[in-house]
Amino acid sequence: MSNRLLRVAAGQLGPISKDESRKDVVERLIGLLNEANEAEVDLVVYPELALTTFFPRWYFEEDSAIESFFEKEMPGPDTQRLFDRAKKLGIGFCLGYAELTTGGDRYNTQILVERDGRIVGKYRKVHLPGHEEHEAWREFQHLERRYFDAGNHFPTWEAFNGIVGMAICNDRRWPETYRCLALGGAELILIGYNTPLHYAPDPTQNALAGFHNHLVMQSGAYQNGCFVIGVAKGGLEEGVDSLAESCIIAPTGEIISVAATSGDELVVADLDLDLCNNYKDTVFDFDRYRRPETYSPITDQKGTITPAGEARDS
């Protein structure tokens, strides 16, 4: 029998209001952790920016106004309790939060914590969506590109008896994310997200939000022979409705477990990490079948170059 069996959970959160305290949110995270303990779960994955409301929906003129949403240390005064409880229960976790470094950089960050309490990995979001300046025509803002610096690589770590990578929200729409992680050996990719159901630049996409969410993670799992855990902060938060539909996806591309609500909910599945080999050793044997010498546009170009040699009009 494989010694790489793992019971995992998406620790989906419902809305967090602007005036909800860190302490109260951590209590909710611990509530999910206790539930995970009863279900004998090894790893709980929480959403992106799991400690506060999704503040990039507001424009703040002064940088100081957003400081309260950031963590200066991890664990910090309010999150220490989560670390202590998880270590006591022997449950690992993945937590998304807004990180303020001592140098003043600000990242949209996720950390991976092993069952013994060690922080084994930190990932900083590479693909920041949205816009930089206030745009009055929008019903609500999406100012991640104003408030965050961008991460610059896709690390992987040996953890949970396998190789683990992380990605955050918009990263999941980009196939390069999964590929870079899989080239680093990833067998399990942990993705937190906050996805408003209204997409202001093209509202025709609104009705497809759930379909797109699953489509990109299912193809990312299959094309890289990985398990993917996608975890939402869902529901109606400060007037903005967000997608839930947290799910756990096998290397087959199939959704093996999915959230039934848009509130705090633990979504559990049993994984056998050896199942990745069914794909990594056959149709997606990278060493045998990839053709990196033909992929140069992917790293040589940022935008489109038409057959006439021109940049795309937009």
Place this chain on the structure above:
Amino acid sequence: MSNRLLRVAAGQLGPISKDESRKDVVERLIGLLNEANEAEVDLVVYPELALTTFFPRWYFEEDSAIESFFEKEMPGPDTQRLFDRAKKLGIGFCLGYAELTTGGDRYNTQILVERDGRIVGKYRKVHLPGHEEHEAWREFQHLERRYFDAGNHFPTWEAFNGIVGMAICNDRRWPETYRCLALGGAELILIGYNTPLHYAPDPTQNALAGFHNHLVMQSGAYQNGCFVIGVAKGGLEEGVDSLAESCIIAPTGEIISVAATSGDELVVADLDLDLCNNYKDTVFDFDRYRRPETYSPITDQKGTITPAGEARDS
């Protein structure tokens, strides 16, 4: 109104037996063309290796034995009739065939022919699947890596009032294919395939063949803001059952038309190429959101390198 409306069709084929003549196959292609004419279609896409049975399923010791499956010129004596008929009807087409060059190279090739009869593009398959040597344990062989040289790039062309790219069969499983084509401006990607329902290296994938086929093309379409036309040679051919499920996919990722049979069948849809902009100008605005400086593993590595710096065991 957009002047980029196009009526397209997947010209799906049922089985072609080993002793079926080129002339007879061309008659079937022309039959689909005539049907396309009645439906006022602008472009018909035929499958991979559409002129013969799928010969890589057999091992031939001598190279000379496979020569009869290859085209030395295009159009040639048997295919000229197809070109003539298409030009007369003012219908463009995309045709997959085995190409033997004057230099003796052999490719798995697709060409794109405009409505005025000009060959505007040729694509040679980059991702050759299967194996190089006879493997007696298999029910049937998949010797594309023995019989074909590999193509080396992903060109795009201005044609059909838009920008068109091509890919062939196994190429569609690799996200790099769609991305390279979209970086070349592709708005419409034409993909022929022959996909046996039995996958010898891992038969647990058999039951998922149809799901995987649609998953990879739907995500490729959505993540690149392209239309995709996927066209099968389906049905039971020389004892090997192959996937049909030819389909036409919008930049939304949605399947907008799909084959109902596994035989010769014309699958039609109306496309507005301007719909690509809904995605190419927003969530997948490459110029704004791609991060090529973080993608270096995709072109620097062929296979996996684990966090410990080792190649993957397989």
